[in-house]
Amino acid sequence: MSADCGALGIICEMDVEMxxxxxxxxxxxxxxxxGEGGFPGLLMRTPYGKPQGGFxxxxxxxxxxxxxxxxxxxxxxxxxxxxxxxxxxDAEDGFDSVEWLADRDFCNGKVGTMGASYNAWxxxxxxxxxxxxxxxxxxxxxxxxxxxxxxxxxxxxxxxxKWWMTTMAPDLRRKKGVRGPQTPAEARQIWDxxxxxxxxxxxxxxxxxxxxxxGLAEYAEDWLKPPGRRAWKFDAIHAQVEVxxxxxxxxxxxxxxxxxxxxxxxxxxxxxxxRGQTRLVxxxxxxxxxxxxxxxxxxxGEQAAIDIQGMILRWxxxxxxxxxxxxxxxxxxxxxVMGANEWRRTDTWPPAEQVEQVFFLGSDGKGNGGDGDGxxxxxxxxxAVCDTYTYDPRDPxxxxxxxxxxxxxxxxxxxxxxxxxxxxxxxxxxxxxxVVGYPEVVLFASSSARDTDFFARLVDEAPEGPALEIxxxxxxxxxxxxxxxxxxxxxxxxxxxxxxxGATACRFARGHRVRLEVTSSDFPNHDxxxxxxxxxxxxxxxxxxxQNIFHSEKWPSRLNLPTIDQKEKG
Numbered sequence: 001m002s003a004d005c006g007a008l009g010i011i012c013e014m015d016v017e018m019x020x021x022x023x024x025x026x027x028x029x030x031x032x033x034x035g036e037g038g039f040p041g042l043l044m045r046t047p048y049g050k051p052q053g054g055f056x057x058x059x060x061x062x063x064x065x066x067x068x069x070x071x072x073x074x075x076x077x078x079x080x081x082x083x084x085x086x087x088x089x090d091a092e093d094g095f096d097s098v099e100w101l102a103d104r105d106f107c108n109g110k111v112g113t114m115g116a117s118y119n120a121w122x123x124x125x126x127x128x129x130x131x132x133x134x135x136x137x138x139x140x141x142x143x144x145x146x147x148x149x150x151x152x153x154x155x156x157x158x159x160x161x162k163w164w165m166t167t168m169a170p171d172l173r174r175k176k177g178v179r180g181p182q183t184p185a186e187a188r189q190i191w192d193x194x195x196x197x198x199x200x201x202x203x204x205x206x207x208x209x210x211x212x213x214x215g216l217a218e219y220a221e222d223w224l225k226p227p228g229r230r231a232w233k234f235d236a237i238h239a240q241v242e243v244x245x246x247x248x249x250x251x252x253x254x255x256x257x258x259x260x261x262x263x264x265x266x267x268x269x270x271x272x273x274x275r276g277q278t279r280l281v282x283x284x285x286x287x288x289x290x291x292x293x294x295x296x297x298x299x300x301g302e303q304a305a306i307d308i309q310g311m312i313l314r315w316x317x318x319x320x321x322x323x324x325x326x327x328x329x330x331x332x333x334x335x336x337v338m339g340a341n342e343w344r345r346t347d348t349w350p351p352a353e354q355v356e357q358v359f360f361l362g363s364d365g366k367g368n369g370g371d372g373d374g375x376x377x378x379x380x381x382x383x384a385v386c387d388t389y390t391y392d393p394r395d396p397x398x399x400x401x402x403x404x405x406x407x408x409x410x411x412x413x414x415x416x417x418x419x420x421x422x423x424x425x426x427x428x429x430x431x432x433x434x435v436v437g438y439p440e441v442v443l444f445a446s447s448s449a450r451d452t453d454f455f456a457r458l459v460d461e462a463p464e465g466p467a468l469e470i471x472x473x474x475x476x477x478x479x480x481x482x483x484x485x486x487x488x489x490x491x492x493x494x495x496x497x498x499x500x501x502g503a504t505a506c507r508f509a510r511g512h513r514v515r516l517e518v519t520s521s522d523f524p525n526h527d528x529x530x531x532x533x534x535x536x537x538x539x540x541x542x543x544x545x546x547q548n549i550f551h552s553e554k555w556p557s558r559l560n561l562p563t564i565d566q567k568e569k570g
Contacts, residue, residue, distance in 0.1 A: 009034045010059045014052075014350060015075050015200070018068065020096045024384035027075040028068035028097075031055045034035065039064045040320035041101040042561060044115045045094060045122045047073045047080065049184075061313050062321070064106050068097060070122065071502070074171055082168075083121055084146065084222040099142025102133035104273030110320045114138040116248070118253065128240040129353040130270075133446070136319035138312045140248040141287060144234050145266070147483065151227035153439070153476040154453055155537065158524040159254065159405050161199045166191050169213045178213050190362055200524040205537040224537055238264040244277035246315045248308060250285030251338065251471065252295060252407050256502040259349050262332065277328055279344045280349060281311065282335040282503070286406050296408030298468065301341040337434065338409075339460060339507035350437035350503070350562060357433070359514065359559040361424050363387050370416025374424035376514060376559060386550040389420045389519070391452065393528040393542040394523035397421060400469070407525070411466035412459050422459065422518040422549060424559075425461065433508040437562030439471065441499040444555035449545035450488045450533025451478045456499045458559075459515035461506055467515065473501040474526065478533075488533050494550055516559050519548055 013030040020026060029050050033039055042058060042065045044051075050067040058065050064144040071093055072080025081088040094113075102109045111133045113123045120139035125139060143149050150156050166187040174182040181187040191199075202208060205224060209217040238261070245265060251259040262280045269275035284300045285292060293305035317323040333344040346352075359376040365384030367374030375381060397418060400410035415421060441456040475497050478486045489495065508514055521528055530536045531545040551557045 010056060012053075016066075018097060018100050020071075020078075024076075024078040025073065026068055026077070026093065026097070028066045030064065030066050031059050031220070032064035032106050032489055033059055033062060039106055040316065041066065041111045042108040042316065043095060043097055043101055043111060043113045044068065044119060045070050045090075045113075045126075046115060048117045048118070051169070057309055058313065061317070063316065064101075064104070066097070066101050072175075077468055080172070081436060082219040082222075084219060088125070088201075091124045091125040091129050094122055095129045095131045098126065098131040098134050100130075109133055110135050112136045112138065112316045112320050116141040116290070124234060124237055126242070127243060128237045130240065130242055131437065134243055136245070136316065138246040138315060140246065141250075141253055141255050141258055141290060142261070143255045144260040145257070148257040149254060150223060151483070153227070153474055153479050153483070154529065155205070155227075155527040157205070157527050158200060158399065158401075161202075162191060162196075162405050164212070164220070165195065165199065169216055171337075172216060173213050176213075180213060203540045205527070206535075208376045208418060227479065234261070235264055238268040238270075238274075240270055241265070241274055242270045244279070244319070245272055245570065247278070247280045248290050248311075249280070249282050250287070250290060250295075251282065251336075251502070251504050251506075252284070252286040252409055253290075254287055254407055259503050262349050266332070267308060278332065279315070279327070279330070279542060280333045281306070282333070282349075282505070284336050284338050284409065286402075286408055288404065288406055296402060296410065298409045298466075300336070300338060300443055303341050303343065304336060314563060332342050333472065335436075335505050337436070337505045337507050338468075339509055339512075340434070344436075344505070351564065353564060354437055354562040355565050356564050357561045359426065359516075359561065360557070361516070361549070361557040363424070363551065367422040367549075368419040369421065370413070372423050374422055376424045376426045376516060376535045380553060380556055381552075385552045385555075386548045387422050388548050389422060390544065391420055391520035391531070391545045391547050393521065393544075395531055396523035396528050397455075397519050399522050399525040401525065405525075410469045410561050412457070412515075413465060413467045416467075418519075420519055420521075424516045424518070426514045428463070428513060429508055430510065432510055433514065433561070434506070434564045435470070435508065435561050436505045436564050438503055439501045439562065440560040441473070441501070441518075441558070442560065443497045443499065443518065443557050444494050444550040444563040445497055445557075446492050446494045446550070447477065447489055447531075447545050448491050448547075449477075449529075449531035449543070450491065451476070451529060452489070452531050452545045452547065453477070453520050453526070454497055454499065454547075455517075455519050455526075456559075457517040457519075458501060458504070459517060460506060461513040461515045462509075463511055470506050471501040471504040472522070473499040474522070475499050476529065494548075494555060514559075514561070520545070520547055
């Protein structure tokens with residue numbers, strides 16, 4: 001179907017057929033300027049239902065935009081293969097789609113690709129095949145491997161199950177004639193009103209596939225494989241990519257591993273352009289709030305709000321139109337420092353000028369809860385040898401996130417009543433501390449269980465509030481040394497655990513405290529460790545675990561903070 005959008009000067013063509021090399025027809029909506037001559041093309045491939053509009057700004061800037069339903073989704077033919085499977089066909093479909101667009105009369109032969117998350121994954125897939133007419137990408141908010149999202153040591157059901165049920169399942173049901181909600185809107189309503197509690201508390205997880213709609217069971221079976229599996233192999237892809245990429249991410253994005261793409265492209269990109277011209281912008285955002293000034297209840301100020309579309313246009317203006325706008329001469333990374341609410345620039349991530357500051361954990365044995373006596377200090381302090389708490393998987397520490405189940409910069413004061421969270425604080429800071437990079441916690445711990453979890457959270461504690469979550473990390477004890485092998489604990493044996501938190505940039509102001517929280521659960525973002533030493537995915541039994549965090553000369557538990565020297569910076 002073709003329609004002239006009249007006053008907008010835009011031609012809209014809906015459900016245009018795009019034949020792939022195997023004869024399967026994919027369908028796309030095409031939005032292009034109503035005028036003579038060839039235009040650079042922009043391609044977005046998606047499994048979420050192609051947009052029916054929203055590209056006016058790109059078209060008015062002189063681009064022809066193609067938004068395509070990927071194979072087996074919505075209007076496109078063929079069978080959908082989810083991204084946990086190694087050979088999905090998305091690389092070949094993407095290659096063919098780029099070349100199809102380049103061959104249109106309205107296109108000048110130069111093509112860029114764009115999109116976030118799953119849409120970004122499909123860009124990386126096609127880029128490794130090197131379509132001749134692909135010039136640049138804007139593939140953003142995507143981890144370096146699926147393990148980071150679903151299995152970072154422990155199993156993460158929260159976002160994934162909702163994503164299945166409300167985003168992927170409806171169209172699969174519709175195509176296969178299976179009963180149930182046929183649209184994402186219907187599915188979200190049912191999830192909110194009926195299903196959420198059931199699915200997020202589901203046990204045992206290995207039984208999940210047989211409860212899922214046809215077409216999702218196979219995906220779930222693959223998803224539930226051991227955490228050492230690698231569904232995405234992006235670290236092997238970069239060496240095959242010839243074009244530069246523009247990336248966006250956020251400190252609260254569950255796809256925070258996107259920062260690794262920059263380093264891999266700088267080291268391994270197939271061309272000098274790919275290595276030297278890839279760019280990264282990191283703000284105080286979560287997965288759905290890229291470019292926003294407010295995430296959850298926290299307003300990071302007008303400086304945090306950026307024009308994502310405008311930056312993408314500037315990127316393609318340079319690479320597809322040849323405009324000299326200076327983007328090729330800018331530092332590779334632009335990042336936002338929370339607390340200061342300022343932007344910084346650097347050539348690498350993390351910045352090379354980091355200085356590590358070490359804070360040692362200590363207490364008088366009562367580090368539990370918000371009114372505990374846990375402390376962080378630059379020198380090892382005396383007092384008790386350890387702090388103890390009970391982790392009961394039947395009463396886990398709840399995840400603080402949005403109604404849509406996305407992580408946010410939460411105010412941790414709402415959980416200070418819990419005795420199963422240890423709090424360690426500095427004295428009020430006499431000087432600013434600017435943390436930039438990947439904080440790490442080294443814990444010396446023991447447990448009564450053969451297997452259990454430990455979480456570490458970095459918090460910026462203001463004198464009158466809030467106690468703002470900066471980042472976190474976790475380790476499953478049986479995978480403390482590797483996701484590829486299991487090493488169960490010997491009960492009461494003290495082991496060293498290293499917990500690397502996600503990337504962050506935050507200035508702790510004078511008078512604020514650096515706070516570290518240690519606990520054993522974050523449910524339902526992470527599934528509960530049952531503490532049995534068995535396979536949590538196949539059992540329903542749960543037992544309590546007595547957890548000990550040691551801090552002494554023999555067992556120096558500590559927080560390692562990568563900081564930027566303020567004197568050097570100023």
